[in-house]
Amino acid sequence: MDIEKTIAKLVISFNEITKENEALNATKAETGFDNKKITLAEQATTRTNEINEKAEEIETTTPSEISQIENLGGEIGNMTAGVDKKIETVKSEAVKEIEAVKEGVNEEVAFGDEKVPCKRVDMLKEYAEAFKTADSYRKVGTVEARQAKEREEIATSQDGMKNFAEPGDWIIKNPSDKDPYVFGSKEDPIEVRQAKFAKKYDVIEGEEGKFRPKGIIKAIKVNENIVFDTSWGEKMAVKAGGWVADGGYAIAEDSFNNTYEKIEEKK
Amino acid sequence: MTKEEQAKKIEEIYNEAMQKLEKLGGERTNIIRVYIKELEAQKIDAIRASLRISTNK
Secondary structure (H helix, E strand, O other): OHHHHHHHHHHHHHHHHHHHHHHHHHHHHHHOOOHHHOOHHHHHHHHHHHHHHHHHHHHHOOOHHHHHOOOOHHHHHHHOHHHHHHHHHHHHHHHHHHHHHHHOEEEEEEEOOEEEEEEEOOHHHHOHHHHHOOOEEEEOOOEEEEEOOOOEEEEEHHHOEEEEEOOOOEEEEOOOOOOOEEOOOOOOOHHHHHHHHHHHEEEOOOOOOEEEEOOEEEEEEOOOOEEEEOOOOOEEEEOOOOEEEOOOEEEOHHHHHHHEEEOOOOO | OOHHHHHHHHHHHHHHHHHHHHHHHHHHHHHHHHHHHHHHHHHHHHHHHHHHHHHHO
């Protein structure tokens, strides 16, 4: 009698598990591949394995006619070598890309001729806490600046930034930098950008085109290559060792070291 | 990039790779099919030739 009861209980449990499985399978079928139910690492591994399996399947599958012809293995291998190489390339590139996304190193940025993998971040959000206790820095020395007479492209290879100067925009060049950059946020109208320039830089009497910076920034040294969108909608990147400023922009390592000095706290 | 965005990106890479692999798989199969057809044709020609020789004898 006890055995019958146990069996009955087991049957009920089995039915419940079956129902749960059916519900889970139904959800998976609806969503195709249920990302929310698995971790990113598992998803990456699953997808990587599937790509590897597919590539292997293609490389080992041949038409049924092959069984009718003897001793073709080697020759077919030679004939399909080109395609096999392409299959291997597609496979390894996809696996590499998936691993990169999983690790968060997910975007290649050109720094001049060099392509560098960078982690995409929401910079101000990522470093919000760190900025609260970050050291303050001010620019040293003087900068060269000129106003654009017409729209021109200003490419800054040192920090991966590309920008456009509108007529009237100030184009600044730090003495130690290879490239100039356009001052201000494009979210501001040109008059505001010009006013901000005047607020941030002092004219040096008797030295045309030279200005002395007034501003103070909070900055943090970054220990990884990062890429982010500035508040004015432009892509900016900096390599590990470079700096990010609380104004929402990045400064390359050399440029920062040559242009900024730390403001020591008064004790 | 959020976890959801990363998951979506992985799916995009996966789908694109699978599409390319499907296409390359088709190309590979086609190469083999064409080659086998050629071999079959050669074998048939050889058989025909040998039959002709036999008949002539």
